[in-house]
Amino acid sequence: MTVVSGSLPSAAPATGYRGRLAPSPTGYLHLGHLRTFWIAAQRAKRHQGELLLRCDDLDRARCRESYITGFLDDLAWLQIEWTPPMIRQSERIPLYWAALERLHAGGYIFPCQRSRRDVLAALGAPHEGPGGDDDEPVYPVSFRPAPGAGTPALENVSGQNWRFRVPDGEPLTFHDGGQGTQTAIAGRDFGDFLVWRKDGLPSYQLASVVDDALLAITEVVRGADLVRSTFRQLLLFRALRWNAPAFFHCPLVRDEQGVRLAKRHDALSIRALRAAGTTPEKLFTSFAQEVGSQS
Numbered sequence: 001m002t003v004v005s006g007s008l009p010s011a012a013p014a015t016g017y018r019g020r021l022a023p024s025p026t027g028y029l030h031l032g033h034l035r036t037f038w039i040a041a042q043r044a045k046r047h048q049g050e051l052l053l054r055c056d057d058l059d060r061a062r063c064r065e066s067y068i069t070g071f072l073d074d075l076a077w078l079q080i081e082w083t084p085p086m087i088r089q090s091e092r093i094p095l096y097w098a099a100l101e102r103l104h105a106g107g108y109i110f111p112c113q114r115s116r117r118d119v120l121a122a123l124g125a126p127h128e129g130p131g132g133d134d135d136e137p138v139y140p141v142s143f144r145p146a147p148g149a150g151t152p153a154l155e156n157v158s159g160q161n162w163r164f165r166v167p168d169g170e171p172l173t174f175h176d177g178g179q180g181t182q183t184a185i186a187g188r189d190f191g192d193f194l195v196w197r198k199d200g201l202p203s204y205q206l207a208s209v210v211d212d213a214l215l216a217i218t219e220v221v222r223g224a225d226l227v228r229s230t231f232r233q234l235l236l237f238r239a240l241r242w243n244a245p246a247f248f249h250c251p252l253v254r255d256e257q258g259v260r261l262a263k264r265h266d267a268l269s270i271r272a273l274r275a276a277g278t279t280p281e282k283l284f285t286s287f288a289q290e291v292g293s294q295s
């Protein structure tokens, strides 16, 4: 049971366990991904369930086939088993569009011409923070269309971003299997968020929700950097009237300076560790110790 807040969707009925691994082929996997995938695999095994592999390859400019080959190779080396075929988001655009149409029909979304830079300027933060926080900044309410302005047809405003209007001030809560109870206030901790991009592609939030629902995922295991996204996604599950899966967010791996690992930490990529002679057994043992010491 994931969601404890009254009005958010409840977790999918426990009819067998199905998890997923969802790498983005925008770089080589690093230790952080690996630990998350290892935890996902352990949980699937413990529940005698299965793991799907979803390739988050929507961002055409940043995705490369060599990174797909890279993660397939790393998963095989780690003996992390998944159920084929691999699911590619780039081949599922019509499913995401159908969900967008439902959100549109329900009055949940609006077109938006503001750039990320406009949003940051309105917040008095014209530059991104040095930490490179890749989360969406809170969209100013003043940028919303005037009340009563009506929502144009989707087809009339292709080539524009579309955003989901969050229920301002609504307290949201869900129970996280890894991190305990999580709370946020819509409109304060996150604002109206992107569901469709002007380049004709769904946002990560929408694509992930559609896939988790249609692929009947029962538990999402991923990094704790996505907890805030989970609140957004729970709002999408609710608007689309789909059950939400359970969630388990894994602690992030940081480097010696305390900086969260990102793909640019090449030294800690699985390939580099392999080249340096690390074995999967050594890695798994260290994960098991870390996870054990946290619980």
Ligand code: GLU
Binding pocket: 022, 023, 024, 056, 208, 221, 222, 223, 226
């Ligand atoms: N592709 C996403 C990432 O690498 C994962 C998204 C998810 O697990 O929902 O951050």
